[in-house]
Amino acid sequence: MKNPSAKSNAESAQARVSLILPGWADEASAIPHPAPLLESVENAFARLVGYPAVDLASIPGALCRWDGSGTTSTAPDKLVCADPVYLLAGSDDAQLVPGQRLSINPDENIALLAELNQVLGDRHGSFLHDSAGNWYYQGLGADALNASPTSAVEGHPMTAAMPRSAAAKPWRSLWSEVQMVLHQSPVNDARQARGEAPINSVWFWGGGALPAAAIESFDTQVFTDDPFAHGFAAAVGIGCTSLSAFDTVVFDKSSSGHYVVLDTQLLQDNPDFVDQLELGKRWGERLTALSPIDAQMDGLTGCREVFVPVEVPIKSTSVLSRLTQLFRR
Numbered sequence: 001m002k003n004p005s006a007k008s009n010a011e012s013a014q015a016r017v018s019l020i021l022p023g024w025a026d027e028a029s030a031i032p033h034p035a036p037l038l039e040s041v042e043n044a045f046a047r048l049v050g051y052p053a054v055d056l057a058s059i060p061g062a063l064c065r066w067d068g069s070g071t072t073s074t075a076p077d078k079l080v081c082a083d084p085v086y087l088l089a090g091s092d093d094a095q096l097v098p099g100q101r102l103s104i105n106p107d108e109n110i111a112l113l114a115e116l117n118q119v120l121g122d123r124h125g126s127f128l129h130d131s132a133g134n135w136y137y138q139g140l141g142a143d144a145l146n147a148s149p150t151s152a153v154e155g156h157p158m159t160a161a162m163p164r165s166a167a168a169k170p171w172r173s174l175w176s177e178v179q180m181v182l183h184q185s186p187v188n189d190a191r192q193a194r195g196e197a198p199i200n201s202v203w204f205w206g207g208g209a210l211p212a213a214a215i216e217s218f219d220t221q222v223f224t225d226d227p228f229a230h231g232f233a234a235a236v237g238i239g240c241t242s243l244s245a246f247d248t249v250v251f252d253k254s255s256s257g258h259y260v261v262l263d264t265q266l267l268q269d270n271p272d273f274v275d276q277l278e279l280g281k282r283w284g285e286r287l288t289a290l291s292p293i294d295a296q297m298d299g300l301t302g303c304r305e306v307f308v309p310v311e312v313p314i315k316s317t318s319v320l321s322r323l324t325q326l327f328r329r
Contacts, residue, residue, distance in 0.1 A: 061206025068231025142207020
């Protein structure tokens with residue numbers, strides 16, 4: 001989407017690459033797991049592409065993720081994300097581990113959702129999944145659910161993130177009933193017998209309508225394999241393609257526009273950041289190859305999101321020395 005001054009801005013602007021590596025931090029060995037989030041992946045993405053989100057709970061995760069997952073059917077009404085999680089109980093609170101870190105196979109997905117629907121379906125609505133295996137819930141009014149995305153809650157006390165309004169009371173009751181069903185699930189019995197963490201709860205979030213066409217930036221191109229990002233980009237009219245396509249982009253002195261790169265590999269079943277340094281090195285090499293460029297760095301240590309605005313000046317002046325050193329630690 002272009003604003004009235006897009007042409008003049010594009011002529012004078014430099015190209016910018018915003019790199020988001022959720023799960024990455026520059027001192028992997030020195031930070032606890034899970035590392036603290038500065039903001040959710042979804043909110044960070046929306047902010048970088050120019051969407052003026054009011055707060056975390058305003059991000060319409062369910063509809064965007066459904067549309068971006070490749071599911072051909074239209075998203076049902078009152079849809080919210082119902083992300084499967086493992087609740088790790090502490091002495092006075094609990095933290096959640098997202099399902100993408102738990103190696104949930106397709107058969108387990110189908111079985112667990114069937115159990116939830118069998119027990120709760122007549123009274124509370126229905127649980128369903130898209131073609132990518134993401135979980136959803138349809139039933140209670142989504143407007144009463146004021147909950148942050150799962151990626152913003154991981155690593156923090158869960159009860160503080162629960163919706164507390166009187167209108168959200170049915171949601172809190174549903175949470176409790178879901179946990180009772182999952183506690184008795186044969187699927188979880190089998191997982192625990194294999195030494196795997198059970199799927200003992202869900203995290204509801206992301207109801208609401210698709211965003212209005214209010215993108216403030218111009219000439220934005222997104223590179224990612226993340227379903228939410230694909231759905232969000234399509235909803236606001238931003239070009240979006242696969243992550244691998246970034247390698248085909250040619251940057252030179254005439255380059256302009258904004259390139260947003262979202263790589264979620266470290267969120268996929270990688271609780272110990274096993275490939276973190278390798279991923280950082282690879283992206284460091286990719287961005288260094290964009291020379292001639294200048295770079296500005298935002299704070300990184302202990303962050304799960306890394307934003308690297310890379311300016312491509314009209315006159316070549318320097319290379320990404322700071323970024324290269326950082327990624328090669």
